[in-house]
Amino acid sequence: MxxxxxxxxxxxxxxxxxxxxxxxxxxxxxxxxxxxxxxxxxxxxxxxxxxxxxxxxxxxxxxxxxxxxxxxxxxxxxxxxxxxQPEKPEPYLQTTLYTKVVLALLTGRSAADLLDSQRAEHLRLMRELTRRKRDGDLADQLICDHALFHLEADLRWLELTAARLDQLAAEVTR
Amino acid sequence: MTAATEPLLLATAVRKAYGPTAALDGADLTIRAGEVVAVMGPSGSGKSTLLHCLAGIVRPDSGEIQYRGRELSAMSDGERSALRRSDFGFVFQFGQLVPELTCLENVAMPLRLSGTKRRPAERQAAEWLERLEVADISGKRPGEISGGQGQRVAVARALVGDPRVVFADEPTGALDSFNGERVMRLLTDAANDTGAAVVLVTHEARVAAYSDREIVVRDGKSRDTERVS
The missing domain is CATH 1.10.10.10 (Winged helix-like DNA-binding domain superfamily/Winged helix DNA-binding domain)
Structure with a gap:
């Protein structure tokens, strides 16, 4: 800002x-x-x-x-x-999460477990923000909603990646 | 273990197949009194089948589901129907209100089916419509109200019989974000007030964020964080 x-x-x-x-x-x-x-x-x-x-x-x-x-x-x-002036949308092309998933696959660790624990962590924060939103005024609601929509986007990526893990594993270990 | 923390619903190694397709392939979970649990997972993962098994609507091929210590599959169809009327409430994605009845009559219906007389049933129904902030549409029929209003009427109908468990299958799936959140806030507030547990099937994380914890279903298997820990 x-x-x-x-x-x-x-x-x-x-x-x-x-x-x-x-x-x-x-x-x-x-x-x-x-x-x-x-x-x-x-x-x-x-x-x-x-x-x-x-x-x-x-x-x-x-x-x-x-x-x-x-x-x-x-x-x-x-x-x-x-x-x-519109704000420049941030594309987050180099994410830590993607790097971790690929490294897990390259090193024979469980990428599915990694995605699951990340999902739980995202949901934990989303619950906290939802509680804050419920107890807060309109300003709190709008600020928390902004954060919640971004976290939800991350979660959708986690789901999609979980569904494509076999495909990704085949590509990165080729 | 106190009564409050004893499992209300306990599912162990539940399997259910439709033809050659296994919808559930070893699902385990625990639901305790008063908690809101989100059942999450991608489309086709088996989460709705799990909800139907837990609610005694669908009989699993194998595995056990206990409700307050009683094995559901050991009950007769009649006993399970009676249990659903007395102890369970349901909210579905598209309200599934009876189109010929007014909203008030829809909400009063579970009480009427359980033998409550018309007047007291409608009085309780009116109180629930008020609580769900839809008292103004009590005389309207489902075709005359919005989707968001319809879901609030459905929540009122689910809670009017003072159930121990509310099963909600994608209750906000047909609503925009604003109305979906309103329904979730009202549903979880009302469940907290009455002490009902909520089993919430959803694929939306923002809806699941209204729960106390989540159970993830993938390929017919469930991962219950409580069971794991």
Whole structure:
């Protein structure tokens, strides 16, 4: 995720102090990974340098936490461009799982057992996310659903690979 | 072992063939009171046959299935039918509601078949429709409601008789993700509240994620994680 663009986007609704930006970010997007203060201030320093934000005011006392930041017109354009740009789909062409399956077959170990234990591990995490989704608000539901759909895609791959193990074994040991 | 952890259903070395094809080829599993167990596996792996054997709908060729310590195949057809009415509830992929009856009458039907009078049966049915968030369609017939509503009516019908086990065969298979998840949440919440065990046949991992644990069926053989450990 682009922290810079996200902080810029949060500034569009009005100027904020660094600590306020961090708090809002953590509430909306942080979940398990809150932003470090240092990351907020280093990001704001970079955005200042690029002219995407400006200092709107400084409270007495000095220090970076006293600055209030406002987005500039260039910053608004930058957010608009980022939002309009589709994210590049990640194809995961070199997966660890595929490597493990092939190595298991090459070394005479059970690839089926490997796939089974991976399936159990995926399902364990999916259960945890499903529980969190059931107890959570809409934000939790959407974030967990995103993770669940990706895990489900992995599981479908595990099933398909399990169904093709004999074929794969014949190819890799040829 | 306490009563709560004693096996409700215990299947050992269950085999069932249709002609020369073995649908089940040595399935073992344990279902305990109140747990939600997903039976997973690819199409044709034998998971629906396993569910039908567990529910006493299909008689296995060999192996044992015990329900609360009683061997299912030792029961007469009449005894098994009575057991299904008194102790089991069913949800199928396409609801299988009776098209001529209203939703309320569909849900009340298991109670009526067990001898409950119309008024108390419909009162209980109305409570279950309310709980499944479909009270507003109680007077409609299955042809007049959506697939998601139909499955919630089917869940209400499965639970109205206070069963010890609910057998659900791909209960969300005909629904989109949103409605499927809603049905799963309502089904598992209701089963948790009543203490019913759920045997959930599904090939969808996101549906299986509503279970407490999974049993994988492949080529007619089941891998019960509880049995393994």
């Amino acid at each position: 682009s922290i810079g663009h996200t902080l810029l986007g949060l500034l569009e609704s009005g100027p904020r102090h660094g600590y306020d930006l961090k708090r809002t970010f953590d509430e909306r997007f942080g979940h398990d990974r809150p932003l470090a203060y240092g990351q907020v201030y280093s990001t704001m320093a970079r955005l200042l340098k690029s002219g995407l934000v400006e200092v709107d005011g400084i409270e007495p006392g000095g220090g970076p936490e006293r600055k209030r930041y406002a987005i500039t017109d260039a910053g608004i354009t930058d957010v608009a461009t980022w939002l309009a």
